[in-house]
Amino acid sequence: MLRISKKIKKFDKKVFVDGDKSISIRWALISSQAIGVSRAYNLLKSEDVLHALKCLKKLGVKIKNTKEYCEIIGKGINGFDYKKNLTLNAGNSGTLGRLILSLLIKSPFKIKIVGDKSLSKRDFSRVLDPLKKIGVNFYPQNRSTLPIYIKGSEFIRPINYEEKRGSAQCKSCIMLASLNAPGEMIIKAKKSRDHTEKIFKNLNIPMKINRSKNFDLIRIQSPKFIKNFDTKIPGDISSSAFFIVLTLLSKKSKILLKNININPTRLGVIKILNKMGGKIKFLNTRNNNGEMCADIFVQSQNKLKGINCPTSLNSSAIDEFLIIFLAAAKAKGVSYFKNISELNQKESPRLEIGSKILKMMGVKVESDKNSIKIFGNPRLELTKNYEVKNYRKDHRVLMMSVIAALSLGGNWKISDPDSVNTSFPSFFKIIKKLGGKFR
Ligand code: S3P
DSSP states (O other): OEEEOSOOOOOEEEEEOOBOHHHHHHHHHHHTTSEEEEEEESOOOSHHHHHHHHHHHHTTOEEEEOSSEEEEEEEOTTOOOOOTTEEEEOTTOHHHHHHHHTTOTTOSSOEEEEOOTTGGGSOOHHHHHHHHHHTOEEESTTOOSSSEEEEOOSOOOOOEEEEOSOOHHHHHHHHHHGGGOSSEEEEEEESOOOHHHHHHHHTTOOEEEEEOSSEEEEEEEOOSOOBOOOEEOOBOHHHHHHHHHHHHHSSSOEEEEEEEEOOGGGTHHHHHHHHTTOOOEEEEEEEETTEEEEEEEEEOOTTOBOOBOOGGGTGGGTTTHHHHHHHHHTSBEEEEEOSOGGGGGSSSOHHHHHHHHHHHTTOEEEEOSSOEEEEEOTTOOEEEEEEEOOSTTOHHHHHHHHHHHHHHEEEEEESOGGGGGGTOTTHHHHHHHTTOOOO
16 A cells, blocks of 8 residues: 655656557567567566566567566567467556467467456457458457457458557557568558557568558558567656656656657647646657657646647547646646547546546546546645545556645555556656655
8 A cells, every 4th residue: 555645845857767668568579570689678677568578488489688678589470389278468458468469360279368357358359350350260259358269360361451449559450460461451540659650660561651631541561571670668758747747736846857759649648738838848859760759858837727638639648648637637727638438448447537536636527438527726735635446456547646646735545556567667766766755
């Protein structure tokens, strides 16, 4: 149990956050399909990524994970050592659970895919349906949640797939499946994070992308082989977001977040907070293997204003809404976020749980399954007892609660603090560095 009963004092610090989760998982999965040794520096060492490495090891991939770097000895496309009675555990990770399926589409044996309690509640039909069309078998046939068995096929065929949710997991799942499909896979995808596209481009995988305002048309041909590749993984903007909002809401504070990935498909949180008056700046912007990076500078801002959030920003802020809601609670005026039912499909039903936490804090909230209105108050100060539990150990719910406690006050009791390890093992170390007190 974590207890916080003191607001954080003013701080002015330079901070490194952990490596990007989406890029780390993609690097691990794709380098397992390359030939030879690939090396990643600053790979995120969180539970989600460690589960990815464990799954690959079970498939016969050799991995060396040191303090400084991680090396994966790729076995080539579809080069896994398939065995009977194999079980792969995706832990808490939707990205891993969904993307690894597409590397197994030629498995001659049934492989059981399991996940933790939270992941076992999440919808998998969104990737099972297109994979079935490609020729992959799943058992039980009509199941849409884990645990599930996958059995591949020798007769994989490319499909014409339309991804309408703006889900990078669905898009990437079919992109990875194309490594094993003959002919051309055609994916019409609503805009979402494009890390897989960037890696494919760097690896010279035959791919064409036609971009229009809301959709990308992606055509991929299976490459003959993938060459090994090294990468330096930048800091995760989703993890940074917690410290951006902590700084905005605290008094007379400054933070410089070093070397953060600022891929435009991930910048919803910055655009939203800046529209609210955040004045967040990028310094020292640079290109790192096609992924843009920068140092992010933030200062306290006691004049945040509410936002009627354009739905076009939803996909690029999908993991940051909880912490954005907290900023909206201390902004002047009403904030309105709509078409966000996908939030309830995450590690926990985040729209439901987020509005519950705000209500517990005394914030006026109107929400339904698809939207939330937050009636902000710039003078919001918390003075009562607050308890956060039964949140399916959702790492981002935990971090949002910690930031609420440190920036707004009150006596907080928060269960399962270890859940930060899912995505951000250094979270509490950084809080300490900034002077935050917790027990
Ligand atoms: C992710 C995509 C998003 C995001 C998740 C990571 C990815 O999920 O919420 O944390 O790495 O592709 P959806 O694609 O389901 O929206």
